[in-house]
Amino acid sequence: DAGVIQSPRHEVTEMGQEVTLRCKPISGHDYLFWYRQTMMRGLELLIYFNNNVPIDDSGMPEDRFSAKMPNASFSTLKIQPSEPRDSAVYFCASQTSRNEQFFGPGTRLTVL
Amino acid sequence: AQKVTQAQTEISVVEKEDVTLDCVYETRDTTYYLFWYKQPPSGELVFLIRRNSFDEQNEISGRYSWNFQKSTSSFNFTITASQVVDSAVYFCALSEANYVTGGFKTIFGAGTRLFVKA
Numbered sequence: 001d002a003g004v005i006q007s008p009r010h011e012v013t014e015m016g017q018e019v020t021l022r023c024k025p026i027s028g029h030d031y032l033f034w035y036r037q038t039m040m041r042g043l044e045l046l047i048y049f050n051n052n053v054p055i056d057d058s059g060m061p062e063d064r065f066s067a068k069m070p071n072a073s074f075s076t077l078k079i080q081p082s083e084p085r086d087s088a089v090y091f092c093a094s095q096t097s098r099n100e101q102f103f104g105p106g107t108r109l110t111v112l
Numbered sequence: 113a114q115k116v117t118q119a120q121t122e123i124s125v126v127e128k129e130d131v132t133l134d135c136v137y138e139t140r141d142t143t144y145y146l147f148w149y150k151q152p153p154s155g156e157l158v159f160l161i162r163r164n165s166f167d168e169q170n171e172i173s174g175r176y177s178w179n180f181q182k183s184t185s186s187f188n189f190t191i192t193a194s195q196v197v198d199s200a201v202y203f204c205a206l207s208e209a210n211y212v213t214g215g216f217k218t219i220f221g222a223g224t225r226l227f228v229k230a
Contacts, residue, residue, distance in 0.1 A: 042223065045217075045218040045220075055214065056210050056217065058210055058215075058217060089155070100159055101162075102159065103156060103158065105156055106155060106157075
């Protein structure tokens with residue numbers, strides 16, 4: 001298995017632009033998580049899905065952020081419009097029924 | 113209120129020494145989950161362990177061991193005979209029920225940076 005796949009690995013964009021981050025979880029994993037990591041705030045859980053359904057999005061910072069999981073093999077995290085303070089590394093992780101999480105390599109987002 | 117404290121910002125040891133990373137948590141719930149993650153210099157996050165609040169058994173996995181003590185609200189992580197490859201930032205996390213959304217709310221400690229010198 002290729003593991004959790006995230007794309008792009010790096011994204012540089014200008015303030016106000018729409019940004020879409022993509023994640024392909026490991027096949028057969030029921031849970032999918034989106035995290036954000038910054039120097040100021042550390043690691044934060046943004047949202048997670050169970051069987052493609054969003055369960056808890058209380059970590060999503062504001063309405064500019066949205067996440068979808070249209071099927072078991074794909075999820076997106078969208079920021080519209082993006083702001084410089086959104087610059088961070090965004091991780092996606094999928095989880096087995098034994099509660100082991102596997103992380104993707106992350107997307108480093110820079111908003112200028 | 114939910115809180116995770118990793119009081120040790122940085123620890124430096126020499127290879128083969130044992131090292132314990134502390135994690136103290138606060139929660140009002142009786143059902144919760146505790147985690148440890150490793151983040152090596154390459155930046156990826158590696159899941160190490162998940163424990164639920166009803167399972168206080170200590171766990172050992174190779175050179176890694178975890179000591180969960182509800183009486184002191186601690187979930188400490190010990191690396192025995194440390195190696196240079198153990199150099200990383202280690203995060204402790206707490207997950208408890210989010211009664212508003214019906215899911216689980218997870219917060220992370222600030223992390224402890226471990227340097228293992230050869």
